[in-house]
Amino acid sequence: MKMQLLGTALLSAAMAVGVAGQVQADDFPSKPLTLVVGWGAGGSTDIQARVLANVLEEQLGQPVNVVNQPGAGGGVALSRLAVSDDEGYTFVFGTSMTITFGPLSTETNYQLDDFRYVAGVTLGQSAIVTGEDRPFGDTWDGLIEYAKENPGTSYATQTALDRMIIEYIAQQEGLDLRIVPTSGGAGMAPLILSGDVDFAYSGGTHSGYADSGEMPVLLGLAEDRLAAYPDAPTLQEAGYDINAAEIRMAMVPKDTPDAHVERLAEALEVATQDERFIEITEERILMPVTWMPEDEVTQTLDDQVAGYKALLEELGGLPQDEE
Amino acid sequence: MIRTNFWSGLGTALLAVVLLAWLIPTYGGGGFAIGMQPQRLATLGAWLILGCSITLALISAVALLRRSAPFIVMPNVGQLWHMLWPFLYVLGFIVLVDRFPLTWVAPLLIGGLLLILGERRWYLLLPVAVVPALGLYVLTAHLMRIGVV
Amino acid sequence: MIGFDAIFTSFSAAFHYQSITVILGGVLLGYIVGVIPGLNRSVAIAIAIPLTFYMSAYAAIAFLIGLSKGTAAGSAVSAILLNTPGEPSSAATCLDGYPMASAGKPRKALKVGLLASVIGDLLATLLLIVVAIPFAAVALKFGPYELAAILIFALVFIAGMAGGSFLKGLAAGGMGVILGTVGLDPETGAMRLTFGYAELMEGVPILPLVIGTLALSEMFVQLDEYRRNKDAAVIKLGNSADDDLSYGEFKGTLPTILKSTGIGAFVGALPGLGPSVGAFMAYGVAKRSAKDPDSFGKGNPNGIAAAEAADNAVIPASYIPLFGLGIPGSVSAALLVGAFMIHGIQVGPLMLRDHPEMLFTIFSGMIVASLLMLAVGWYGLRIFAKVTSVPPHIVISVVIFLCLAGIQVQGYGTFGLIVVFGFAIFGYFLKKLDYSFVTFLVAFIVTPMLEMNLRQSIILSGGEISILLDRPIALVFVVITVLMVLHLGWSSYRRWMQVRRQVPQV
Numbered sequence: 020m021k022m023q024l025l026g027t028a029l030l031s032a033a034m035a036v037g038v039a040g041q042v043q044a045d046d047f048p049s050k051p052l053t054l055v056v057g058w059g060a061g062g063s064t065d066i067q068a069r070v071l072a073n074v075l076e077e078q079l080g081q082p083v084n085v086v087n088q089p090g091a092g093g094g095v096a097l098s099r100l101a102v103s104d105d106e107g108y109t110f111v112f113g114t115s116m117t118i119t120f121g122p123l124s125t126e127t128n129y130q131l132d133d134f135r136y137v138a139g140v141t142l143g144q145s146a147i148v149t150g151e152d153r154p155f156g157d158t159w160d161g162l163i164e165y166a167k168e169n170p171g172t173s174y175a176t177q178t179a180l181d182r183m184i185i186e187y188i189a190q191q192e193g194l195d196l197r198i199v200p201t202s203g204g205a206g207m208a209p210l211i212l213s214g215d216v217d218f219a220y221s222g223g224t225h226s227g228y229a230d231s232g233e234m235p236v237l238l239g240l241a242e243d244r245l246a247a248y249p250d251a252p253t254l255q256e257a258g259y260d261i262n263a264a265e266i267r268m269a270m271v272p273k274d275t276p277d278a279h280v281e282r283l284a285e286a287l288e289v290a291t292q293d294e295r296f297i298e299i300t301e302e303r304i305l306m307p308v309t310w311m312p313e314d315e316v317t318q319t320l321d322d323q324v325a326g327y328k329a330l331l332e333e334l335g336g337l338p339q340d341e342e
Numbered sequence: 343m344i345r346t347n348f349w350s351g352l353g354t355a356l357l358a359v360v361l362l363a364w365l366i367p368t369y370g371g372g373g374f375a376i377g378m379q380p381q382r383l384a385t386l387g388a389w390l391i392l393g394c395s396i397t398l399a400l401i402s403a404v405a406l407l408r409r410s411a412p413f414i415v416m417p418n419v420g421q422l423w424h425m426l427w428p429f430l431y432v433l434g435f436i437v438l439v440d441r442f443p444l445t446w447v448a449p450l451l452i453g454g455l456l457l458i459l460g461e462r463r464w465y466l467l468l469p470v471a472v473v474p475a476l477g478l479y480v481l482t483a484h485l486m487r488i489g490v491v
Numbered sequence: 492m493i494g495f496d497a498i499f500t501s502f503s504a505a506f507h508y509q510s511i512t513v514i515l516g517g518v519l520l521g522y523i524v525g526v527i528p529g530l531n532r533s534v535a536i537a538i539a540i541p542l543t544f545y546m547s548a549y550a551a552i553a554f555l556i557g558l559s560k561g562t563a564a565g566s567a568v569s570a571i572l573l574n575t576p577g578e579p580s581s582a583a584t585c586l587d588g589y590p591m592a593s594a595g596k597p598r599k600a601l602k603v604g605l606l607a608s609v610i611g612d613l614l615a616t617l618l619l620i621v622v623a624i625p626f627a628a629v630a631l632k633f634g635p636y637e638l639a640a641i642l643i644f645a646l647v648f649i650a651g652m653a654g655g656s657f658l659k660g661l662a663a664g665g666m667g668v669i670l671g672t673v674g675l676d677p678e679t680g681a682m683r684l685t686f687g688y689a690e691l692m693e694g695v696p697i698l699p700l701v702i703g704t705l706a707l708s709e710m711f712v713q714l715d716e717y718r719r720n721k722d723a724a725v726i727k728l729g730n731s732a733d734d735d736l737s738y739g740e741f742k743g744t745l746p747t748i749l750k751s752t753g754i755g756a757f758v759g760a761l762p763g764l765g766p767s768v769g770a771f772m773a774y775g776v777a778k779r780s781a782k783d784p785d786s787f788g789k790g791n792p793n794g795i796a797a798a799e800a801a802d803n804a805v806i807p808a809s810y811i812p813l814f815g816l817g818i819p820g821s822v823s824a825a826l827l828v829g830a831f832m833i834h835g836i837q838v839g840p841l842m843l844r845d846h847p848e849m850l851f852t853i854f855s856g857m858i859v860a861s862l863l864m865l866a867v868g869w870y871g872l873r874i875f876a877k878v879t880s881v882p883p884h885i886v887i888s889v890v891i892f893l894c895l896a897g898i899q900v901q902g903y904g905t906f907g908l909i910v911v912f913g914f915a916i917f918g919y920f921l922k923k924l925d926y927s928f929v930t931f932l933v934a935f936i937v938t939p940m941l942e943m944n945l946r947q948s949i950i951l952s953g954g955e956i957s958i959l960l961d962r963p964i965a966l967v968f969v970v971i972t973v974l975m976v977l978h979l980g981w982s983s984y985r986r987w988m989q990v991r992r993q994v995p996q997v
Contacts, residue, residue, distance in 0.1 A: 047939045053489060060536045066829055069540055086488045087537070088902050091675075091692035098689045124680055126687060173951055179680045199635075199947045200377070200677035205825070206943070209762050213631035215951060227817055227838070257758070343925070347659075354662055361669065369686060373679030376954075380676040380683055383938060387668030394662040401658075414819045428714040429916065432707075432891060436912055440905045444895060452888045459717065459884040470885055480706030480895050485533075486537045491899040 044102065047279045051082040053109045055100065057093030057117065063223060063304045064267070067141070070299045071290055078286035090298075092178070093117035094127060100272060103131035105311055107271045107279035114143060115266040116180055119323045124179035131324055134270045137280055138287045139311030139319075141300055143265025144245050145181075147238040148225045149218040150211045153340045157235035159257050162218060163192055170195035175210050175219035177201060184240075184254075184261060185220075187330055192249065208234075226305035241265065246307050261330065267306075268316055284313060344402050345415065351399030358392035431455065443480070443490045448475035500848070510861070513550045514856060517557025518863050524873060525565020528575030531703055531896020532562040544832060549849070553856045553959045555830045560612065560860045563803055564868050567604045571795070572597055572878050573890055575706035579697050580766035580802050582932055583774045585705055587787060587794030595734060601872040603744060603792045604799045608657050609865045610983040611752040611800030615807040616857045619814075620757055626760065627815015635947035636958065640968035641761075642941040645768060647972050649775045649933045651979045658928035664934040670695050671938025690906045699898055699907045703914025704921065704928055707894045710887050711919045717883055735789055744796040747777050755801030759808025762818045763944075766805040767936045771929075772813060773801030788929075807857060813838060814850065974978060 054072050058064045065087060072083040078114045088096040093113045100111050122130050146298040149157060155165035166172040174196050176182040182198060189196050199216055201207050204224030210216040211234060218237060228234035229247040236248040238257055246249060254261050269287060271280060290296050302310045311319070366388060370381035406413060435451045453471035461467055482491050517539070535558050543551035566577030571588030584604060591600040633641075650664050673684045674694035685691040690719040751773035758769035777797035778787040787794045810827070812818040817838055819825040831838045842850050878886070898907040921928045952958035959966045 051489065060533050060540065062825075062829065066540070082487065083491050084487045085537075085592060087533075087695075087903055088904075090696070094689045094692060125675070125692065127689065171953060184681070197376075197950050197953070199950045200943065201947065202677065202943065205762065205819050206798045208816070209631060210634070210947075212816055212818075213634055215634040215947075258837075346924055347656075350659075350920075350926075351905055358665075365684065366669075368591050369682075369856075371676050371679065371681030371683035373676070373681045375678045377678050377949045378623075380672075380681050380940065383942055384669045384672045384683065387665040387672075387934075390665035391662045394658045394665070398656075398658045398662070414905060424718050428711050429912075432915075433912060436895070436905070436909070438897065438909045439899070439908060444899045448892055448896070452892050455888040455891065456884060459888070461884060466885075468816055470889065474892055474896075478900070482536075482900060486534065486899075486900070488537070488902070489894075 030259065043250075047106075047276075047282050048079050050108065051084055052079065052103075054083050054085050054306045055096045055109060055111045056085060056087050057089065057096030057111060057113045058087065059089045060087050066115065067267070067296075067300055070295055071112060071140075074290040074293045074296050075286050078289050091125075094119065094121050094125070097121070097134075097270070098128050099104045100270065100285070102132045103272050104274070106273075107275040107283060109271075110137065111270045112285065113267070113270065115139075115264075115268065115320060115323070116143075116178065116274045118270070119320055120150055120178075120180040120183075120327055123324070123327055124183075131320060133273055135275055135280055135318070136313055136316040136320060137271060137283045138313060139266040139268040139271040139309060139316045140287060140291050140296075141267035141304075142241055142243075142307050142309050143223070143267065144226055144247070144306050145220070145222050145240040145265055146225055146236045146245060146248070146251065147185075147218060148179075148221045148234050148236050148239065150214055151233055153214075153217065153233070155217075157237065159237045159252060162237055163194070166196065166217075167192065171197050171206055172218075173199055175199045175201045175207050175216045177203065177207060177220050177222065181240075181262065183327070183330060183334065184259075184263060186334055187261070188259060190334065195197035219244065223306070230240040231304075235341075247305060260326075262319075262326055264319070264323075266309075266311065266316060266319065268311070280313065344405050345411065345413070346415070347398055348402035348406060351395045351397075351402060354391055355393035355399060358388050358395060361388040362392065365443075431458075445475055445479050445490050448478060502764075509642065510550070510553055510856065511859060513546070514557040514860050515863050515867075517554040517559075518561040518860060518867050521558040521561020522565040522864075522867055522871060523561075525562040525577045526568045526871075527897075528569040528573050528577065528706060529564060530900060531577040531897075532559065533696070534900055535562050537965050540829075548831075549852055552827070552830050552849075552853060553860075555827060556853065556856050557860045557863065559806065559827075560803075560857075560864050561867070563612075563806065564605065564608055566866050566877050567608060567799055567802075568601060568868075568872070571600045571604055572875065573706065573886070574709045575890065575894070576701060578766070579605075579701045579936070580770050580805075581859045582701055582705060582767065583770035583798035584795060584802065585775065586798070586929060587789070587791050588798075589709075591790035591792070591795065596790070598734045598788075598872065598876045599736050599740075599792070600795055601868075601876055602821075603741070603764070603795045604856065605801040605865065605868040605872065606736075606741060607744065607748045607751070607796040608803040609861055609868070610748050611755055611802070611804035611862070612807060613861045614749075614752045615756045615759065615804035616854070616861060617856075619807045619810055620854045622629050623811050623814045627811055630760050630762060630812045630816065630818075634962075635944045635951065636962045636965040637968070638761065638763060639941060639944035640763070640965040642768075642937055642944060642970070644968045644972045644975075645772050645775075646934065646937050646941065647975055647979075648779075649771055650930050651975065656927075657924065657983055658926065660906065660930045663926040663928065664919060664930035667781075667931040667936075668938050669699075669932025671935045672942065674939075677943055678950075688906065690903075691808075692888040693936075696903060696907060696910060697936070699903055700903065700911040700914050700935065702894050702897060704910040704918035704932070706890065707911055707915035708918030708922060710891050710894070711915060712922055713887055715884065717887065740792060744792050747793045747796045749981045750780075751777060751797040751800040752804040757806030758801070759805035760811045762809075763940065764813045766808075767806040768940075768990040770798045770802040771933050771936075773797040814842060 044332050054068055056065050069085050072085045076083045088099060094117055096111050096113065096151045097117055103109050118131060121127055155161040159227060174185055176198055185198065187283060205223060207219050208223060208224055210252055224249050225236055230296045236251040239245040239248065239251050239253045240263045254263060269283065288310060291308050296306050300306055344442060366381055366384050370384055372380060416461060438447050449471040453467055456467055456470060479490065482488050521535050524530050537560055539555065543554060546554060566581045567584050570576040570581040570584040571592050574585050574589040576582045576585055588600050588604060595784055615858045650661060675692045676683055754767040754773040754776060758764045760773065774794060774797045777793050778784050782795060809824045819828050829837050894911060895908060898911055918928060959969060
């Protein structure tokens with residue numbers, strides 16, 4: 020009895036493995052898909068991904084399961100995706116920063132060209148923010164002037180990317196900044212609200228303070244002006260030639276068959292017109308929904324990586340070379 | 343206890359030396375920092391271990407010498423095996439789980455261990471081995487919908 | 492300002508049978524998930540989020556409040572009975588809960604834990620209601636300087652009370668510090684002791700570490716003992732006569748519960764410390780102020796009461812900065828932010844202006860959830876206390892499976908399994924050689940926060956120590972810490988002299 024049961028278990032396991040290898044390209048998807056989120060359950064990426072999964076499920080006619088693989092700012096999920104041979108049945112929903120700046124700032128086992136970027140569906144709203152009642156007011160020019168006169172003006176950084184951008188700006192403007200590390204919006208907000216730090220990077224926390232005005236935006240880090248702060252200039256408008264726009268997108272390994280990528284992209288395009296997805300993204304998470312097809316996303320990411328590399332060289336070489 | 347203290351003190355001191363002399367300087371990370379060197383806290387921790395473990399080893403050594411107790415008592419080989427096999431058993435299953443979903447392997451894992459521990463009543467063996475795996479299946483495949491793990 | 496009517500309406504809404512049903516559902520789901528060793532709040536959330544999509548905003552939030560309380564109480568059950576904390580913050584509950592349950596008093600241990608957690612939770616909720624808005628501003632007075640000072644204080648304090656072998660305790664603490672620094676350096680971005688594993692970039696994952704050192708290693712220790720003396724059951728049967736909580740005993744733990752609630756509420760109100768720090772700190776205070784500190788770690792009900800009351804008081808208190816300032820102070824607070832987001836409500840100071848009824852609905856929901864938790868826990872423990880009467884070989888086999896399953900379910904993958912296994916070996920030696928895993932765990936949990944806050948303080952102050960004169964709160968904690976170090980040094984020197992005098996007689 021027992022042996023028989025074991026036999027069945029092993030057999031079914033073997034069959035599951037066998038079937039996965041023989042799936043035909045044309046009837047994609049013929050089994051449940053897995054949407055991997057590189058962040059913990061309950062975060063904004065996760066919430067968005069779960070709604071997206073619901074919509075995709077209806078489009079693709081197969082269940083789309085959401086799996087969280089948190090760690091390394093989305094990097095753990097990507098390093099697992101890089102070695103996946105699941106032909107598009109497993110795909111990652113994440114942010115462009117993980118793939119553009121991640122491999123430059125840390126050692127990763129994946130590169131930009133290890134993946135195909137099925138489509139971009141949301142534009143990030145990251146920004147450089149400050150608090151209320153600061154001596155320099157709430158404008159970027161005011162801050163620069165203040166920082167020039169006051170060496171030791173403090174800035175709170177969260178990611179390697181925003182640190183590089185601020186170091187570049189400091190170099191351009193001749194500022195002497197105190198750059199303080201912090202982790203996440205929950206770490207940044209107290210520093211800004213209490214006035215311990217003069218200005219800071221914010222991934223999206225500031226959107227929640229748009230009405231109360233407690234966290235004015237100095238500079239938008241997206242390509243266009245931020246939806247909630249139309250008065251703040253963008254990086255380019257302020258005179259810095261950096262494209263740090265963040266895109267939330269779906270990624271698959273590079274050897275995924277064309278037919279599978281196309282099918283996923285179709286479903287994603289419908290999702291960007293779906294009311295539920297638009298509502299959760301624009302009204303709750305406060306980020307604009309967009310539609311960027313594969314070639315456009317890939318082009319943007321290529322440009323960004325080239326831009327970051329140039330910036331790093333201007334700042335004195337890639338971080339790895341320093342050691 | 344004094345003898346094990348002596349040897350564990352010596353062992354941790356050795357570990358601390360390896361950390362201080364090799365692991366932390368090589369893999370501890372570098373770069374220019376205004377706040378704190380990346381290796382600062384780890385090095386502090388390693389010195390703390392070194393200091394404490396050497397003191398522990400010395401105190402125990404003195405105590406052993408005073409009582410003229412032997413420093414080395416060979417452990418019984420059978421005892422060592424008793425200590426070792428559960429680790430090997432679990433490690434073996436971790437290797438298996440790397441290949442196959444835990445849900446399918448679980449009945450083997452639980453059932454096998456029960457058999458080794460001397461459980462022979464099949465009416466107990468079977469449900470204890472199968473029910474947890476079934477529970478895991480329902481949890482992952484239906485409730486959390488993350489697929490079979 | 493909100494009128495009495497609105498408060499009354501919100502409470503009567505919370506006591507309506509529909510909302511009670513929803514909250515009860517959340518409590519039950521959370522409790523069941525929490526009771527299963529290795530599964531915790533994030534599993535419960537993963538199950539719950541799809542469910543809440545179909546609920547109204549009010550029902551969804553009530554459900555999640557119930558869920559959050561349920562997992563906290565449930566994870567205490569598995570901590571006490573099986574030494575397997577579902578949440579890392581229940582690790583402090585294991586310290587006395589498990590020895591007490593193994594000594595044949597599982598029901599007493601569970602009752603102490605349950606009562607302490609409900610009281611801690613209720614009092615902290617009341618505090619939240621009374622002071623949420625005005626008090627939030629005070630939390631901002633605690634910047635990096637103050638937090639760094641408090642964390643150093645907590646670390647020294649807990650290391651000092653490790654008892655037993657002081658040297659071995661400190662050595663274990665040193666190991667915790669080293670492991671706590673693993674990962675991406677927050678300032679230079681350098682990889683520290685990650686050996687190229689992306690999984691280690693954000694540090695050694697805490698859940699596999701805790702499950703490995705506490706639970707899986709315990710199973711190995713028990714296997715060892717089980718093989719050695721097969722006939723004697725390792726986990727004793729739980730039906731002895733004194734296995735119930737008398738009123739007198741409960742009264743005895745009450746001062747500890749109240750004190751620990753205060754500590755938990757204080758820690759919770761400061762964004763960024765979290766329930767683990769609160770629970771261990773309360774445990775330390777309870778042990779320090781006890782007449783019989785040596786009985787801690789061996790099944791002292793005050794140890795359970797302290798850990799549980801503080802652990803549960805942290806959570807409502809962590810909503811103070813959430814509702815006052817919009818800063819989520821704990822995982823559970825972040826979870827609520829997510830739920831509000833789904834239902835279109837922006838959490839923060841504007842909530843009182845824009846959605847006052849929602850705010851008071853939450854408060855009343857929290858109180859109802861606490862009371863329901865008491866009921867569920869009280870009747871649940873009759874069932875769960877029986878776990879200890881299951882033969883040990885079955886418990887051992889199943890718990891080993893659950894340890895691995897918890898890791899797989901939460902998506903840590905093979906890497907997580909290897910981490911669990913590695914720390915099981917580590918924990919096995921800690922236990923066999925009598926090194927304090929309390930100091931190890933505390934040092935591991937505190938180090939990353941301490942490092943971040945110390946760094947921020949040093950950079951912001953430009954390395955000038957005189958900044959402390961401008962920050963009186965930080966200064967007070969620094970002075971207390973220095974005094975404590977002196978006291979500890981003096982008392983251990985005296986103890987050493989005593990031992991030295993006795994040695995020749997041995």
